[in-house]
Amino acid sequence: xxxxxxxxxxxxxxxxxxxxxxxxxxxxxxxxxxxxxxxxxxxxxxxxxxxxxxxxxxxxxxxxxxxxxxxxxxxxxxxxxxxxxxxxxxxxxxxxxxxxxxxx
Amino acid sequence: xxxxxxxxxxxxxxxxxxxxxxxxxxxxxxxxxxxxxxxxxxxxxxxxxxxxxxxxxxxxxxxxxxxxxxxxxxxxxxxxxxxxxxxxxxxxxxxxxxxxxxxxxxxxxxxxxxxxxxxxxxxxxxxxxxxxxxxxxxxxxxxxxxxxxxxxxxxxxxxx
Numbered sequence: 001x002x003x004x005x006x007x008x009x010x011x012x013x014x015x016x017x018x019x020x021x022x023x024x025x026x027x028x029x030x031x032x033x034x035x036x037x038x039x040x041x042x043x044x045x046x047x048x049x050x051x052x053x054x055x056x057x058x059x060x061x062x063x064x065x066x067x068x069x070x071x072x073x074x075x076x077x078x079x080x081x082x083x084x085x086x087x088x089x090x091x092x093x094x095x096x097x098x099x100x101x102x103x104x
Numbered sequence: 105x106x107x108x109x110x111x112x113x114x115x116x117x118x119x120x121x122x123x124x125x126x127x128x129x130x131x132x133x134x135x136x137x138x139x140x141x142x143x144x145x146x147x148x149x150x151x152x153x154x155x156x157x158x159x160x161x162x163x164x165x166x167x168x169x170x171x172x173x174x175x176x177x178x179x180x181x182x183x184x185x186x187x188x189x190x191x192x193x194x195x196x197x198x199x200x201x202x203x204x205x206x207x208x209x210x211x212x213x214x215x216x217x218x219x220x221x222x223x224x225x226x227x228x229x230x231x232x233x234x235x236x237x238x239x240x241x242x243x244x245x246x247x248x249x250x251x252x253x254x255x256x257x258x259x260x261x262x263x264x
Contacts, residue, residue: 054219055219059217060144060214062212065231066229073227075221076223
């Protein structure tokens with residue numbers, strides 16, 4: 001169970017803008033500790049956003065995405081007061097889902 | 105469409121197993137429903153070169169199109185571990201947006217399936233080990249488009 005995401009969703013002129021800040025180390029598996037041991041890869045592989053059961057974004061990440069990944073996207077529709085759910089899965093099988101209420 | 109399916113089938117035979125099957129389904133558009141999350145594309149995300157990454161993504165020949173895609177990246181990144189990248193496109197029927205960094209150990213940074221009703225816009229942040237080209241790859245209406253921009257990195261993001 002990872003740390004909670006920060007999600008901001010705002011609806012304007014029929015389009016909902018979603019900003020997501022995930023909390024994750026995003027280790028590439030290439031970085032070495034001071035003593036030379038390799039830090040194992042640990043990163044988010046899949047991100048999915050859903051609105052009322054409809055998938056509005058279906059993404060896959062690689063090791064090149066920065067620590068604490070940020071994501072912005074927009075979808076048509078989305079009503080103020082309704083919820084948007086974002087989930088991620090990492091390469092160790094950990095996962096997290098958070099919800100945010102769409103604001104005006 | 106027929107040619108694309110045949111190509112994917114050939115790849116499926118070559119790759120074998122679930123990966124090939126995934127490429128075949130992708131080619132047939134069965135994954136567009138969005139009902140099931142596509143399996144993480146290990147081959148594409150492990151690719152060490154642009155060619156390998158494009159192959160694993162099933163891209164035939166991307167059209168170089170700076171007019172169809174707006175790629176926004178900084179000219180100079182002082183911190184290679186956090187480089188903002190924004191991809192926007194007004195192409196019709198956008199199906200997929202991918203972001204690649206050609207000199208990173210793993211060139212593919214992210215790939216997004218864009219369902220109907222979602223705009224052709226993605227902003228995220230990537231790591232860059234050194235000065236390199238950031239490539240935005242957009243699939244729209246069954247065709248691939250790409251645009252590349254160089255980002256000068258003054259401090260690397262890998263292993264600092």
